[in-house]
Structures are given as C-alpha cells and as structure tokens.
Amino acid sequence: MSDTLTAASTLAGRGIRLSRRNLDAVITSMMLPIMLMLVFVYFFGGAIDTGTRYVTYVVPGVLVLCAGFGAASTALSVSEDMRLGVVDRFRTLDIGGTPFLAGHVAAAVTRNALSTTLVLGAAFVIGFRPSASPGGWLAAIGLLLAYITAVSWLSAAIGLVTRTAEAAGAVTFFMMFLPYPSSAFVPIETMPSWLHGFAEHQPVTPLIESMRGLLLDQPVGDSPWIALGWCAGLLTLAVTASGFLFRLRTR
Amino acid sequence: MPPAIEATGLTKTYGDVRVLDALDLHVPRGTVFALLGPNGAGKTTTVRILSTLTTPDAGHARVAGHDVVTARSRVRRAISLTGQFAAVDETQTGAENLWTAARLSGLSRPAAARRAAELLDRFGLTEAGGRLTKTYSGGMRRRLDLAAGLVRDPGATQVMFLDEPTTGLDPRSRRELWQAVRELSDAGTTVFLTTQYLEEADRLADRIAVLGLGRTLAEGTPAELKARYAAHRLDVVASDEQSYVRLTERTSPAATRDPETRTLGVPTDGSAAHVRELLDTLDPGRRDIARFGLHTATLDDVFLTLTADKEPSRV
Numbered sequence: 419m420s421d422t423l424t425a426a427s428t429l430a431g432r433g434i435r436l437s438r439r440n441l442d443a444v445i446t447s448m449m450l451p452i453m454l455m456l457v458f459v460y461f462f463g464g465a466i467d468t469g470t471r472y473v474t475y476v477v478p479g480v481l482v483l484c485a486g487f488g489a490a491s492t493a494l495s496v497s498e499d500m501r502l503g504v505v506d507r508f509r510t511l512d513i514g515g516t517p518f519l520a521g522h523v524a525a526a527v528t529r530n531a532l533s534t535t536l537v538l539g540a541a542f543v544i545g546f547r548p549s550a551s552p553g554g555w556l557a558a559i560g561l562l563l564a565y566i567t568a569v570s571w572l573s574a575a576i577g578l579v580t581r582t583a584e585a586a587g588a589v590t591f592f593m594m595f596l597p598y599p600s601s602a603f604v605p606i607e608t609m610p611s612w613l614h615g616f617a618e619h620q621p622v623t624p625l626i627e628s629m630r631g632l633l634l635d636q637p638v639g640d641s642p643w644i645a646l647g648w649c650a651g652l653l654t655l656a657v658t659a660s661g662f663l664f665r666l667r668t669r
Numbered sequence: 670m671p672p673a674i675e676a677t678g679l680t681k682t683y684g685d686v687r688v689l690d691a692l693d694l695h696v697p698r699g700t701v702f703a704l705l706g707p708n709g710a711g712k713t714t715t716v717r718i719l720s721t722l723t724t725p726d727a728g729h730a731r732v733a734g735h736d737v738v739t740a741r742s743r744v745r746r747a748i749s750l751t752g753q754f755a756a757v758d759e760t761q762t763g764a765e766n767l768w769t770a771a772r773l774s775g776l777s778r779p780a781a782a783r784r785a786a787e788l789l790d791r792f793g794l795t796e797a798g799g800r801l802t803k804t805y806s807g808g809m810r811r812r813l814d815l816a817a818g819l820v821r822d823p824g825a826t827q828v829m830f831l832d833e834p835t836t837g838l839d840p841r842s843r844r845e846l847w848q849a850v851r852e853l854s855d856a857g858t859t860v861f862l863t864t865q866y867l868e869e870a871d872r873l874a875d876r877i878a879v880l881g882l883g884r885t886l887a888e889g890t891p892a893e894l895k896a897r898y899a900a901h902r903l904d905v906v907a908s909d910e911q912s913y914v915r916l917t918e919r920t921s922p923a924a925t926r927d928p929e930t931r932t933l934g935v936p937t938d939g940s941a942a943h944v945r946e947l948l949d950t951l952d953p954g955r956r957d958i959a960r961f962g963l964h965t966a967t968l969d970d971v972f973l974t975l976t977a978d979k980e981p982s983r984v
C-alpha cells in the first residue's frame with residue numbers, strides 16, 4: 419500500500435515536472451477557458467437573460483469547462499507513455515496500472531487546480547462577486563475537484579487506448595462539449611424542448627446548479643448529492659475500465 | 670544455484686506470424702549471453718517474455734530461478750531492462766530521470782538522490798546530469814537509459830536485459846557502452862543482450878545464440894560457432910559483369926555478395942579438396958573466376974550460413 423502511494427506520488431511529481439516544461443500546452447489549456455468566459459460575458463451575455471448578472475451566472479460553467487480542456491492533454495500523456503518504452507520500464511520496476519494512472523491523474527488535477535485559480539482570478543477582475551459562506555466555497559471547490567478527478571481518470575483511461583494525439587483529442591472532445599447542453603451558459607428552458615431531457619439529467623447540470631447555488635449562497639436542494647453521485651459513478655467506471663484496459667494493453 | 674535464464678519451448682504468435690517457435694535458452698549465471706538475429710527475428714519478443722512484459726503462448730521460462738508468468742514480481746525484483754527504445758523522459762534532466770526510477774524501485778528520498786548521483790558518475794554523466802535529456806547525444810541517452818535500469822540497490826540486479834543496446838550509436842558511443850556492459854559483467858551481473866551486430870556479439874559475449882525461424886539456429890561460444898559453421902570463407906572475384914552474374918546463379922544463398930568489387934564469399938571448411946570442388950562447381954568452364962582468396966570466417970559468415978539453411982541445427 420505505501421509502495422503504491424510512493425509510486426503514485428513519484429509519478430505525480432514526474433507528471434508535474436513534465437507539464438511545467440511543456441508550458442505551451444498548459445498555457446493554452448488555461449487561456450482557452452478564460453477567452454471563452456470573456457466571449458460569453460461580453461459578446462453573448464447581454465443577450466442572455468439569466469435573472470442575475472451574467473458573469474455571476476456563467477463562472478461555474480466556465481470552471482467545469484476548464485476541466486474538459488485538460489482532458490485531451492491527460493489522455494495524450496498517458497498514450498505517449500504507453501507508446502514509448504516508458505511504461506515498460508515502470509512495469510519492470512513492478513509498478514502496476516493503478517499507481518501509473520493515479521500519478522497521471524494527480525498531475526492533471528494539479529494542472530487543473532492552477533487553471534481553475536486563474537479562471538477565478540480573471541472572473542473577479544471582470545466583476546464576479548459571489549456571496550458564498552466559507553462552507554459554501556469549500557463545498558463548491560470540493561465538488562469541482564471531485565468532477566476534475568473523475569474526468570481526469572476517464573481521460574487517462576482513454577489515453578490507454580488512443581494511439582495518436584488526434585485520436586486522444588477526438589475522444590476527449592465530448593468531455594469539453596458536455597457543459598454546452600447543460601445550464602452552464604444558458605438556462606435550460608431556453609433550449610429546444612427535445613434537449614431538456616438530456617440537459618436536465620446529464621452529470622454536468624447538477625454539478626453546475628450546486629456550484630452556482632453554493633457560490634451565491636442560495637438553497638441547492640439535493641443537487642450536490644446527485645452531482646457527487648455522478649462523479650463517484652464516473653470515477654468508479656474510469657478506474658474499473660482503466661484497470662481492464664491496462665491489462666489488455668500490456669498483455 | 671539455478672541458471673540465470675532457462676527457457677524451454679517458448680512460443681509466441683502474433684496474428685498468423687509465429688514469431689517464436691519452441692525457443693530454448695540456457696544462460697549460466699555471471700555470463701554475457703548474446704541473442705543474435707536480423708530485424709524481425711523475434712529478439713524483442715524474447716526479451717519481453719523473459720522480462721515479464723508479455724506472456725508466451727506456450728513454453729516456460731525461469732529467470733533467476735523464478736517463473737516469468739507465475740512469479741512475475743519476483744522476477745521483476747531480480748532483473749533490470751533497457752529496452753530497444755530509450756525509456757527516459759526528454760523533458761526531465763538526467764538526474765530527475767534517475768531519481769524517478771530510483772523512487773519507483775523503492776528507495777527513500779535520500780537514498781534515491783545518492784543513487785542518482787552515483788549512477789551519473791559511473792556512466793560519465795555527472796556534468797550533464799542537470800541538463801534536460803533532449804539535449805543529450807544518442808550515446809549519452811543510451812547510457813542514461815542503462816543507468817535507469819540499474820537504480821536498485823547495487824547487487825539487487827541479477828540479470829540485466831539489453832535489447833539492441835548499441836543500434837544507431839556512433840562507434841565511440843558503442844565502445845563506451847561495451848565498456849559499461851563489461852563492468853556490469855565483471856561485477857557479477859548476468860547480461861542478456863540482443864544485437865544485429867556480429868562484431869558486438871563476438872566482442873562481448875561468452876555465448877551466442879543465433880535466432881532465426883523462431884528458434885535457436887545455433888548456440889555456442891564465438892569460437893565454437895566460427896569453427897563449426899564455415900571455418901573459412903572463399904572469396905572469388907569474377908572476371909567481368911557477365912561472369913559475376915553467372916557465378917551468382919551458381920552460389921548458395923549462404924554466400925556474401927559484393928557487386929561493387931564483383932566478389933562472392935562462399936563458406937568452406939578450408940580443406941584443399943573442398944576448395945577445389947567449390948571452384949569447379951562455381952566455374953565449370955574455368956573462365957569466370959579471375960582470382961580467389963581464403964579467409965578465416967567472421968560471424969557474418971556464420972550467420973549467413975545458418976539463416977540460409979532451412980533446417981535448424983545446434984552446436
């Protein structure tokens with residue numbers, strides 16, 4: 419057990435060093451959500467009626483979007499390790515699939531924590547003024563971290579089967595796309611009715627609803643629990659699938 | 670003490686290609702063993718099976734006394750592997766790469782730092798240790814890769830696998846790597862290396878196995894192999910282009926060919942009777958061969974003789 423933890427934290431350290439030296443990719447994945455936030459707030463925001471200031475409405479959605487932007491690079495770094503001989507070295511050192519992926523996920527969560535901080539900073543500059551209690555902040559951040567962890571592990575699992583950067587990008591695209599048909603940028607009622615069913619029940623909507631409620635200090639009902647349930651379900655799926663895929667790829 | 674490596678009947682099929690077909694290997698402890706074969710012969714597949722990275726379809730192998738399928742972890746604790754393609758991160762420094770590997774093999778932080786420094790020193794990389802690996806030359810990267818395979822406590826590695834360690838290296842880096850392999854061997858580690866270079870096997874190995882058709886075509890010391898398979902080579906130089914073409918048609922596939930100098934090298938035991946017979950078979954009209962010379966065979970000749978035969982044979 420402690421061996422597994424040491425291995426995972428060593429690999430996380432490695433992942434963070436590698437990201438630091440691939441700043442282009444990291445900065446791109448951080449700048450894009452900020453750009454999108456500016457586009458939504460200044461270009462579209464005026465036309466969207468959400469009942470609150472639009473920047474306040476949109477920030478939780480942008481934070482969730484951010485998690486999706488990191489997904490492709492997580493999948494790519496896993497797939498590079500599989501393609502080059504790196505994973506063979508780890509395996510001869512008797513490192514299993516779980517610490518290997520956990521290391522990648524920990525590095526991804528670190529990258530994401532950084533981009534989340536940047537996005538929040540930018541949001542404050544353009545007028546985001548949440549009224550959350552400290553407990554609300556903690557709960558919102560906790561939920562976001564749970565989502566980021568689930569998405570990162572899912573991306574890492576995808577990286578086990580995609581062999582090129584293009585494939586990794588294509589498969590992780592849906593994670594970037596998921597926040598759009600949700601209440602992230604516009605209220606669901608404004609969408610065509612055939613989309614309502616999906617938009618209301620997909621994982622991102624309860625997550626965004628709870629983060630928005632928590633940050634604005636409004637009642638959130640049971641949506642945080644639904645969101646947590648989704649994250650736990652996705653994470654379980656990702657961990658199980660990645661264990662299976664790792665064994666399959668390393669037979 | 671069990672032998673370092675013992676394999677019987679190893680078989681591996683990819684799709685409908687039978688890469689290994691009942692391969693047997695026996696490597697005594699403390700020796701350097703070279704698996705020699707051309708591209709695609711199955712060298713990497715063999716190394717991957719012996720180092721627990723892939724499982725054979727049939728057959729058994731024990732490394733350092735442990736079964737490579739049922740006792741993976743034990744085998745892994747006794748071996749180190751430097752694969753065919755460098756497994757170091759280009760955007761980590763040499764020291765960071767070694768530190769990562771050392772921590773992964775269970776060393777504490779201070780021990781990992783010490784070990785990384787030691788290995789950098791041993792492989793002549795101390796000065797380059799702080800630089801990103803992408804700035805390294807091919808030889809430096811290869812040595813770092815070798816070092817990363819050896820991070821465990823000195824002495825823990827009983828068997829070292831090196832898959833084509835010098836492919837693509839310049840002659841100077843190749844000699845440096847040979848030196849490193851000899852030092853490993855002198856320290857008591859069993860070395861199992863694969864190579865396409867006969868010279869390399871000849872220089873480094875105590876025993877050589879020639880891999881072809883999925884199994885060992887021949888096995889023995891470099892000297893034994895040379896003595897047994899084509900002790901000598903008869904070089905015949907053709908009088909002109911047409912003669913060269915005619916001679917080519919009459920030689921066995923085991924012959925070396927050099928169209929530039931219109932020379933064919935034909936394996937022979939070197940006896941007067943055989944040489945006379947060869948000259949007559951090659952040139953019945955006595956007009957195609959201008960000159961000839963008799964040479965002691967190199968491993969290249971051994972290799973060509975063996976792979977030209979369809980029947981596997983053993984020393």
Ligand SMILES: Nc1ncnc2c1ncn2[C@@H]1O[C@H](COP(=O)(O)OP(=O)(O)O)[C@@H](O)[C@H]1O
Pocket residue numbers: 683684686688706707708709710711712713714715
């Ligand atoms: N994972 C694999 N899937 C399919 N074919 C493979 C795989 N690994 C090796 N091969 C095939 O097996 C043969 C032997 O490969 P390899 O062991 O790499 O030979 P060598 O190392 O001697 O060049 C080649 O024809 C190669 O294409």
Ligand SMILES: [Mg+2]
Pocket residue numbers: 712713714753832833
């Ligand atoms: Mg190979």
